Amino acid sequence: MQHHKRGLKASLQPLNEPFSETGEGKNLRLILSALAALISICFLLVSCGRKPVSFTPDERKVADSIVRSTHGIDSLASLQKRLESEGDRLGSIIALREWGKVLRNESRFEEALNVHSKGQQQAEAIGDTLEWVQALNNIGTDYRRMGVLDVAQEYHYRAWTLSEECTDTSFTARKNRAISLNGLGNIYMTLGNYERADSALRLALKVEQQLHSALGQAINYANLGSIFEHHGEIDSAWVYYRKSMARNQEAGSTLGISLCHTYFGSLYKESRQYDKATEEYETAYRLMKASKDEWHALNSLIALADIYHTTGNDAKEMEYLGKAKTIAERIKSPEHLTEIHTLYYKHYKRTGDYRTALSSYEQATVLQDSVLNMEKVNRIQNTSLNIERSRQAREMGEARHKLEQERTTRYVGFAILGGVLLILSGVLAIVLYTNRLRRRSHLALKRLSALRENFFTNITHEFRTPLTVILGLSHNLQENDTEEVRENARTIERQGKGLLTLINQLLDISKIKSSVGNPDWHNGNITVHLTMIIEAYRDYARSRNIDLYFFAKEVVEMDFVPDYVSKVMNNLLSNAFKFTPEYGKVSVSVWREGNRLLLDVSDTGEGMDRETLSHIFEPFYQAETEVRNIGTGVGLALVKQIIDAVEGSITVESTVGKGTTFHIHVPIHNDSKRKVAHEMIDSTPLLPENEATPADSESEDSRCRLLVIEDNRDIAAYIGSLFADRYDVSYASNGKEGMEMALDLMPDLIITDLMMPGMDGLEVCRQVRGNEIINHIPIIVVTAKITEEERIRGLEAGADAYIVKPFNADELRTRVEKLLDRHRLLRDKFSNSTDTDKEQKLTDAERRFLAKAVDFIYQLLDKRHLEVNTLAEKLCMSPRQLHRKLVAITGDSPASYMLKIKMQKARNLLETKPGLTIEDIADRCGFEHTPNFYSAFRKMYGVTPMDYRRGIGI
Known part of the structure; x- marks a missing residue:
């Protein structure tokens, strides 16, 4: 009875904790260190025979968090059914696992066993080893709670075997192994095999310590303390029970703390400190009273009944025995009923009620036999012996298989190594040959680049010769007396200077890129130099109504190339003025930070989009813009080349519609001995072209x-x-x-x-x-x-x-x-052609326009409102536009064209309406006076209307 009770103490099932993946690997001896990784992969591919679990750690965490957020038996049951119907296999298995635990904690062991068995079947079906092992452990714990220890032992052993065979080293896999050992240790304690129980529990404790699981350690410390208590080593029992209490308090486990108080009470009872024992038992029962875990609560009730029996408090004893009996019968726990009837037997024997005492003794004996009779003990022992023999045979077979596998692996490894060496030799030969070709190509490209740069430099120099002549002669022509000649000469000079500026910039790019010559470094006040350049733009800024600001936070003395600074600032300022509208702002700021000079050039122009910004420093790149004369894309490329040449950096920020800012960072050095002579510096600005707008010539209606x-x-x-x-x-x-x-x-x-x-x-x-x-x-x-x-x-x-x-x-x-x-x-031809010929000579658009005009003319004739202005309004045109359109198409003015249409209508009426008088026809054709109609008709067709009617036989 005592053995059974202490076995029950250790049957607390650890809670699952969130897990994380860890990795372990085997060190392989390699022949060549350079091939270590490759050969290791080959050996792993040869020796690996298991398929990996189909669920990732992240998938398990998500599914576990969904299930753990659901509480209550009914909610978990509904969740499991929904997940199973949706095809979420992992979620369904986890829901079954947690659902069964809640049922077991409420002492509904048969229902818990059914749910956990279903989870085990689903996990085994999909080959999910982690969930499969957890299901086996849960089923083993269910059977232990029900007192079916032989079946429980088989399930815990299967779980431990799978854990040992599994190559998974994750937190959950190692936790499963510890739970299996803990379950086996509890069964060995119940059988009285304390030596094997101690071995199993210490292995479980070691794993829990590696996992830093406070609750797992608490369980195993308590079980080991129970073994020491059985052996009479009370001091060691106190040490382990107190360690268990500390870990339970760390984990916040109410159940574990309650059980530790029960263990303390047991030790006090054995040392005959009954008051302290009673106090510990009362504390344990008070903690478990609100819990639905009646199976564990029974331990406290039975312990209280036992201590009150020992102290002779019959009323309290019978009160707690009655409560315990009611609960034990409800949850059908034969182990607890055995202890309860044993206490009844002792009570009635002491009070002299021998008949009732005998009845209680018989019931206790029957229950004890049902829990642990000799046949069951033998079966359990035989099962353990068979398991041990099977394990040894399997280990021998695995050893032989491993030996054969190592031999095969060695041969395969040598073969792979030979193949790899052969492949590496080929790859090395190819790499050497490729490098040789690449070196040749690089040298050829370098020579080609040098030729191109030389050509580029020479051709730009050659451009200067004819430009010099063009600019010189154009300057001379401006001294001519004729204003037209002088204007043409100024235009030639303006365009020639623009072309010369472009050629100079191209030549500068070539020089800087090919590092021709040494930069002309000087030392001096760069702030003064920048001031001189910016002042050259003041007049132009005023003429454009643009505000030009220069902010110099301090005087900076440093080495710089005056020509480089002038070219950079001239290009950036020219660019800023080109894109900044009237009444905008251009500002330049310069300051020092540590050993770097910082320069910002900003404007409030139209800005640039991301696509333009990504290409802004590429040579000859031109973005789509509304600005006139957008340039060649050479200036900013030259700026970038210069900044790179002096080991600086340039970046740009821009917002469409708000403006652009260029940021320049340049390192500050003071090594040059040559001083800058600012009065000798050429800072000619690159001002955007501002040509005079050509004037429209005076209009004459007779000219095209x-x-x-x-x-x-x-x-x-x-x-x-x-x-x-x-x-x-x-x-x-x-x-x-x-x-x-x-x-x-x-x-x-x-x-x-x-x-x-x-x-x-x-x-x-x-x-x-x-x-x-x-x-x-x-x-x-x-x-x-x-x-x-x-x-x-x-x-x-x-x-x-x-x-x-x-x-x-x-x-x-x-x-x-x-x-x-x-x-x-x-x-x-239109004016002198027949109607058919006219139609053929017109374009489709002209034909449609004239057809529309004729339709409106007939409508206005019917309404007696035919006028040029009215017709133009109908055609959505101004009278001037109508005049020029009709003249361009037909050669006739609107009045002449309308008269022709009138005459065509008159002729048609004369031909088709013999009943109409000449006066009626004149009126229908828009003539207020018949003589005017006669005159117009005779002028158009050469005969009077009356003669025309007689001539056609009407």
């Missing part, structure tokens, strides 16, 4: 009108100068402005550039052709793009001619003359 759409004003003026003597020329600086002017002026021909900010030339063509008012106007596209693809795109957009820059002036004149002559010819 040309509209030139070009964002470069010098080119626009040049094109206009070719035609100003014969035509009226108007100018627009972009596509949007050009469309507005085209609708207002109704020009006879449009000349447009292809590349313009905002609306480009192709879009101008498409919008002109899509507008009913101006779709008849011929268009010439002038562009620097000369590919066939670009030419085809221009013609598809509706261009009548495509001329490539730089163009020949005679070619452009000829194109314009031919298009205007063709238009005049078509108008003349």
Whole structure:
């Protein structure tokens, strides 16, 4: 009886804790250290025979947290059914595990056994070893609570065997092994095999200590204390029970603390300190009273009944025995009923009620036999012996198998090693050959790069010779008396200087990139140098109504290359002014931080998007922008090359619509002995071009009108100068402005550039052709793009001619003359052709326009409101636009064209309405006075209306 009670003390099932993966590996002896990792992988591939668990640690954590957030038997049952129906196998198994534990804690052992068995079947079916072992341990604990120790032993042993065979070293896997050993230790204690119980429990304690599991250690300390108590080693029992209490308090386990108080009471009882024993038992019962774990609560009740029997308090004894008997019968616990009836036997024997005492003794004996009769003990012992023999046989077989496997692995390892060495030899040969080829290619590319840079440098120098002549002669031409010649010379000089600036920048990039020559380092006050450069931009800033600020927090003395500083600042400031609108702000700040000079150049311009920012320092990169004359993309590339050359850094921040800031960091050195002479520094600013806008020529109705759409004003003026003597020329600086002017002026021909900010030339063509008012106007596209693809795109957009820059002036004149002559010819033929011929000569757009105009003319005739202004309003045009449109298509003014339509209607009425008088026909055709009708008809057809009717036989 005492053995059984102490076995029950240790049957507390540890709670599962969150786990984390850990890794262990075997050290393999390798022949070559360089191949260690590769050969280790090969050996693992050869020796590995198990499939990994299909669930990751993260998946297990998620499923476990979902289940643990659900409380109550009914809630867990509903959750498990839902997870199983959704196909969540892992969630279903974990729900079954926790559901069974709650049932067992409420002493519903048979229900718990059914639930845990279902979980074991599902885990085994999917090969999830971790959950499979936990299910086996839970089933073993269920059977122990029910007193079926032989079956419990088999389940705990199976769980331990699987844990030993599993290669998983995670927290949960090792915890499963400790629980299996703990279960076996409890069974060995119940059988009285304390030596084996001690061995199993100490192995379990070692694992729990490695896992730092306070609750697991508490359980095993208590079990080991029970063994010491059985052997009469009370001092050792106290040590282990107190260790158990400390770990239970650390884990916050109410059940564990209650059981420790029961153990303390047992030791006090044995030392005959009954008051202290009673106090400990009362404390244990008080802690368990509110718990639904009636199975463990029975220990406290029986202990209290026993101590009161010992102290002779019969009333208390019978009170606690009655409570214990009621609970034990309800949960069907034969072990506890055996102890209860034994106490009844002792009580009635002492009080002299021998008949009742004999009855209680018989019941206790029957229950004891049902729990642990000799046949069951023998069966358990035989099972243990068979298990041990099977384990030894399996270990021998595994040893033989391991020996064979090691031999096979050794041979396979040597074969793999030979293959790997052969492969490495081949790879090494290929790498050496590839490096040789790469070295040759690198040298060839280096020579090619040097040739390219030399060519680049030489060709830019060669450009300077003709430019020098061009600039010199253009300067001389400006002394000519003729204003036109002087203006042309100024244009030539302005464009020549722009080209020279570009060539100088290209040459600077080439110099810096190829490290030609040594930088001209000087030492001095860089703040003064920056001030001189910025002051050169003051007048330009005022002319543009832009605020220019310079903030120098302190004077900085350092080494710098004056030419580099000038080029960097001139390019950044020129860029800032180019993109900053009127009434904006450009600011420069310079200060020192430690051994670095910091410089910011910011503006309040249009800003840049992310795509532009990622390419801003690439040579020749040009972003799409609304700003005119956006440049070549060389300036910022030169700035980046210079900053890199002096070991500095440049970054840029920009927000579309708000502005841009360039940040420059340059290291400060003071090594140069040469001082800067600031008065000798060339700080000529790179100001954005500010060409004069070409003036529109005075309008004369008798002359053709040309509209030139070009964002470069010098080119626009040049094109206009070719035609100003014969035509009226108007100018627009972009596509949007050009469309507005085209609708207002109704020009006879449009000349447009292809590349313009905002609306480009192709879009101008498409919008002109899509507008009913101006779709008849011929268009010439002038562009620097000369590919066939670009030419085809221009013609598809509706261009009548495509001329490539730089163009020949005679070619452009000829194109314009031919298009205007063709238009005049078509108008003349239209005026002198029959209606059928006219229809054939018109384009579809012109045909639709005239048909609409004729329809409105007939409607207005019927309403007696036919006027030029009214017709223009109907056609959504101004009278001026209607006039120029009709003249361009038909050669007739609106009044002449309306008169022709009237005469056509009159002739039709004369032919088809013999009942109408001449006066009626005149009235229907919009003539208030019949003589006027006679005169107009005779002028149009050469006969009077009456003669015309007689001539057709009416």
